[in-house]
Amino acid sequence: MGRQPCCDKVGLKQGPWTADEDKKLIKFILTNGQCCWRAVPKLAGLLRCGKSCRLRWTNYLRPDLKRGLLSEYEEKMVIDLHAQLGNRWSKIASNLPGRTDNEIKNHWNTHIKKKLKKMGIDPLTHKTLSPLTPPTDHQSPPLLAKPAHETPQTEELTFPKPIEDQNNETISIQSSTITEVSKDEHEEDEQSKRIVVDFCTDEVPLIEPHEILLPSDNNMLPPLSSSCSSSSTSSTYDISTNYNINLIHEELHQSLPSVDNQWCSSSFNSTNYNNFNGGLWGDEEDDEFISNLSMLINDQYELDTAIYSDTTLAADLTQCSKMLMYDDDWKFEQLL
DNA sequence: AAGTCTCGCAACCGCAGCCCA
């Protein structure tokens, strides 16, 4: 017996979400919380299937999402966790607050995988590739092989010969953080002549998200406002305003005293906020979330293009997630 | 300037697993 589709797709919209759809979804979830996704589109007045709504929310609209490229620290975490868990992106994502499985999966496939291959490391097994051994793109994930604790990886791995990519860059690993150094720098640094894997997946305990304290060192964070841009997409944006998260916290509670949702109960929790200094609600993330929210609740942005004319913002309006906002633009009341 | 190629990301697809009647 065949499984029923999640919805009859007749008359349902697919493809990129519009700002209006985002607004409706946010408004609905703010008011009602996350309930039965199948019912969401109908109740929220959206011509989408529930699955699409859930994906949009979890991967894009959730207020606790970070945006931008993964930091070195996050990349290290991903590599370590992938060595331990394989392609279980949701598990990996659960250890990286503010990151989604989809985001991590994409980053792995587009960035990390290439870097590891360049370094002669099999992205799947996390073992050094023999020059004669092609990459095992279709092998079973390491999870199915020997557990990490049975195959200690705290060892120095030496390449058969220095690896250089097409740009004459030599790649080294130190403390499991991938860094690319110039050839000259490489020559000056004896350590860089070999790959040193001085971490072990055993050293990465599985911890609950609430146990994670992200480093407060801003160097570990994604690039700040002025140039948060992905390498080749239009996702350039600029957050030039600063907001006091506590004011938002207070305002949200005043505006939505009865709404039981994670924005109020969790993400705006000042304790969490302090703990995640540089994390979920740290500096630039605050601004961006607020920006998103402002954009979504402020219809005017769609009409008043002049509002952007005096900024350096190159926001992708069609994706409508990365927007600049102004102090007096937004009120939570407008949502309800 | 125009056409083509490449890359990254958002969104979709379909299966697996859980829950409940």
Place this chain on the structure above:
DNA sequence: ATGGGCTGCGGTTGCGAGACT
């Protein structure tokens, strides 16, 4: 025990934008 409903998850696709010719 079984079947249906729903959500979660991982793999894949399609589009848009930048790079290249």
